[in-house]
Amino acid sequence: MASFECVSLDLPDVTGIAMGKNGDVPEGSVQRRARPATWSWTSVALTGIVIVFLGTFLVLPLIVVFVEAFRQGVRVYLAAISDPEALTAIKLTLCVAVMALTINTGFGLAAAWCLGKFRFPGRQLITALIDLPISVSPVVVGLLLVLVYGRHGWLGGFLESHGLRIIFATPGIILATAFVTLPLVARELIPTMEAQGTEQEEAARLLGANGWQVFFYVTLPNIRWALLYGVVLCTARAMGEFGAVSVVSGHIRGLTTTLPLHVEILYNEYRFSAAFAVASLLTLVGLVSLVAKTFLERIAHQQRIGLKHKGA
Amino acid sequence: MRIDIVGISKTFGRFVALDNIDLTILQGELVALLGPSGSGKTTLLRIVAGLEWPDPGRGRLLFDGQDVTYQPVARRQIGFVFQHYALFRHMTVFENVAFGLKMQRRRLGLTKQDIAARVNDLLQLVQLEHFRDRYPHQLSGGQRQRVALARALAVQPQVLLLDEPFGALDAKVRRQLRTWLRKLHDEIGLTSVFVTHDQDEALELADRVVVMNEGRIEQIGSPDEVYNHPKTPFVTEFIGSVNRFRGVRQGGRILFGTRSVSDQVHEAVVFVRPHEFTLSRFACGEGFWSRIVRSQMVGSQVRIWLEAESGESFIAEVDRSQWDELDVSAGSDIFVSPREIRCFDLKAAPVAVHSVQKASA
Numbered sequence: 001m002a003s004f005e006c007v008s009l010d011l012p013d014v015t016g017i018a019m020g021k022n023g024d025v026p027e028g029s030v031q032r033r034a035r036p037a038t039w040s041w042t043s044v045a046l047t048g049i050v051i052v053f054l055g056t057f058l059v060l061p062l063i064v065v066f067v068e069a070f071r072q073g074v075r076v077y078l079a080a081i082s083d084p085e086a087l088t089a090i091k092l093t094l095c096v097a098v099m100a101l102t103i104n105t106g107f108g109l110a111a112a113w114c115l116g117k118f119r120f121p122g123r124q125l126i127t128a129l130i131d132l133p134i135s136v137s138p139v140v141v142g143l144l145l146v147l148v149y150g151r152h153g154w155l156g157g158f159l160e161s162h163g164l165r166i167i168f169a170t171p172g173i174i175l176a177t178a179f180v181t182l183p184l185v186a187r188e189l190i191p192t193m194e195a196q197g198t199e200q201e202e203a204a205r206l207l208g209a210n211g212w213q214v215f216f217y218v219t220l221p222n223i224r225w226a227l228l229y230g231v232v233l234c235t236a237r238a239m240g241e242f243g244a245v246s247v248v249s250g251h252i253r254g255l256t257t258t259l260p261l262h263v264e265i266l267y268n269e270y271r272f273s274a275a276f277a278v279a280s281l282l283t284l285v286g287l288v289s290l291v292a293k294t295f296l297e298r299i300a301h302q303q304r305i306g307l308k309h310k311g312a
Numbered sequence: 313m314r315i316d317i318v319g320i321s322k323t324f325g326r327f328v329a330l331d332n333i334d335l336t337i338l339q340g341e342l343v344a345l346l347g348p349s350g351s352g353k354t355t356l357l358r359i360v361a362g363l364e365w366p367d368p369g370r371g372r373l374l375f376d377g378q379d380v381t382y383q384p385v386a387r388r389q390i391g392f393v394f395q396h397y398a399l400f401r402h403m404t405v406f407e408n409v410a411f412g413l414k415m416q417r418r419r420l421g422l423t424k425q426d427i428a429a430r431v432n433d434l435l436q437l438v439q440l441e442h443f444r445d446r447y448p449h450q451l452s453g454g455q456r457q458r459v460a461l462a463r464a465l466a467v468q469p470q471v472l473l474l475d476e477p478f479g480a481l482d483a484k485v486r487r488q489l490r491t492w493l494r495k496l497h498d499e500i501g502l503t504s505v506f507v508t509h510d511q512d513e514a515l516e517l518a519d520r521v522v523v524m525n526e527g528r529i530e531q532i533g534s535p536d537e538v539y540n541h542p543k544t545p546f547v548t549e550f551i552g553s554v555n556r557f558r559g560v561r562q563g564g565r566i567l568f569g570t571r572s573v574s575d576q577v578h579e580a581v582v583f584v585r586p587h588e589f590t591l592s593r594f595a596c597g598e599g600f601w602s603r604i605v606r607s608q609m610v611g612s613q614v615r616i617w618l619e620a621e622s623g624e625s626f627i628a629e630v631d632r633s634q635w636d637e638l639d640v641s642a643g644s645d646i647f648v649s650p651r652e653i654r655c656f657d658l659k660a661a662p663v664a665v666h667s668v669q670k671a672s673a
Contacts, residue, residue, distance in 0.1 A: 199394050199396065199398035200398050200399075200400060200401075202363055202385075202392075202394075202398065203392065203394060203398040203399075203400075203463075204400075204411070204415075205385045205386055206361060206362075206363075206385055206386070206388075206390055206391075206392045206464075207411050207412030207415055207416075207463070207466075207467055208386045208412055208415040208416040208419075208467060209386065209411075209415040210386065210415075213415055217400075217411070217415075218400060221400075221402040222401065222402060
């Protein structure tokens with residue numbers, strides 16, 4: 001995540017923006033400055049450790065996923081991902097991700113707006129609460145949802161009498177996913193909104209814009225990169241969520257299994273190639289969002305620095 | 313438009329930003345709100361703009377006699393220039409200036425062509441017609457300033473408010489823009505209020521200067537009045553450079569600078585501007601002896617650091633020719649007689665005892 005601590009290091013970026021260059025040139029100059037002048041034994045040893053660590057813990061497993069997926073050939077791979085159950089899982093996952101994203105974008109915008117632009121008592125508390133889903137284990141989140149919405153939960157009786165089913169059904173999965181990914185959009189937007197202050201909005205109001213006009217013409221364009229970044233992060237996390245979803249889904253095959261749950265089922269049935277084939281889809285989603293994330297992070301970060309230093 | 317500020321107070325928690333402010337700004341006037349940071353000048357400006365409100369029931373704001381204290385910002389028809397301009401960074405210069413017109417298009421009954429024509433006129437006025445497709449980050453500080461001004465003027469406001477309009481610019485651009493803004497004001501005759509902490513700016517630009525301190529108005533007057541006839545010790549010290557002396561009362565006269573002052577409880581404070589001293593090698597008229605600490609040429613003037621008999625340090629400025637005539641140097645004693653003093657009695661309310669007293673030279 002883009003953090004403010006890097007600001008001083010990235011100062012060359014700012015001049016880059018000011019002179020209207022694109023971001024690549026100053027990026028290089030930052031690296032040049034950060035690189036030690038000579039390779040000492042310490043730096044070689046430390047770099048070695050990092051490479052070995054990343055290799056064994058990240059790169060190797062990543063390769064294994066794809067190797068295992070194609071072990072029995074392309075045909076088995078294609079069969080595994082076009083299996084009706086797999087297709088349902090894909091559809092469900094996409095549906096859940098879209099719903100969770102919609103909820104969290106709405107919530108994130110609202111939360112960031114009021115936390116980033118206003119000072120009021122209890123603001124710190126709300127900021128801390130937004131982070132709660134990150135610090136609580138997803139399994140606990142799932143259990144909490146069951147306790148509240150399950151058949152014997154607090155709202156269970158009420159829901160059942162109205163013919164609504166949440167736990168062991170799609171709404172439950174959406175709820176669990178949305179809960180776990182709740183902070184992702186908001187956390188990206190809050191620092192951006194804070195950095196931008198309220199002057200542009202005030203200027204717009206003075207020029208006769210109403211609330212919605214201020215939002216659509218001024219606020220939204222200013223946060224668009226940070227918002228997109230949060231959306232990418234949220235989507236990736238929503239598609240991969242396992243713990244909370246696992247508790248509330250009930251593992252009803254072909255009905256309430258998302259992609260991660262489907263992988264688990266296949267794996268438990270010793271259908272390794274199929275499991276890895278489906279897993280490779282999730283991995284691809286992850287890789288794509290990683291690229292998108294890196295790209296967006298850079299833009300959002302530059303915007304934030306530009307704001308901090310130029311006040312335009 | 314005439315603005316009446318009637319008994320306005322504003323507090324932020326425990327901090328009193330404005331304390332019972334009364335002020336009238338006449339149609340077509342250019343008024344400066346001058347004061348140190350935290351004096352409440354920006355808060356007052358924001359209340360006039362409608363970005364803040366006075367404490368409930370504590371004061372009213374009238375535009376041409378109509379109460380607008382709680383009128384929403386968007387309906388006040390105010391042009392506001394922010395200290396850091398607050399330009400819309402994702403819009404071009406043209407779009408920035410057009411924004412207000414676009415928002416009020418229906419109300420004003422404007423077509424796209426009307427807007428474009430009006431924006432082009434404004435860009436011409438602020439001499440930025442060649443920069444219409446640039447983005448704010450591609451402009452210099454002075455150019456951004458002028459975009460902000462054009463944007464504020466676009467909606468044909470009744471009042472123009474400027475918050476530290478030149479604060480973020482370097483000295484040379486600042487001076488140019490100052491002259492330019494005064495000219496612009498004389499041309500369009502818009503009622504304007506600007507906030508500044510820079511006394512030169514206030515004195516040079518404004519028709520009237522409102523000196524503020526700790527949420528209160530210290531003095532309202534023409535630049536000449538506040539400079540030459542300051543009403544309070546604060547105004548005296550804040551505007552122009554000035555020396556401060558302790559004074560004691562002695563038979564209806566105020567003594568300062570002499571040795572006898574140093575061991576008495578002082579009852580008054582006396583101000584003398586550096587250029588209001590006459591220096592001489594012999595005692596003549598009213599004055600006191602002082603020792604020269606050092607001297608420094610400043611253009612055609614000489615600035616002299618002195619220490620009075622009372623032990624107080626002060627600065628005097630004389631013409632270079634005069635200094636050469638004196639033929640003295642650091643360490644020598646010299647007789648100093650002030651031509652004009654401003655004296656404030658510390659026991660009574662801070663009202664001038666003799667605002668200006670001629671001493672025989």
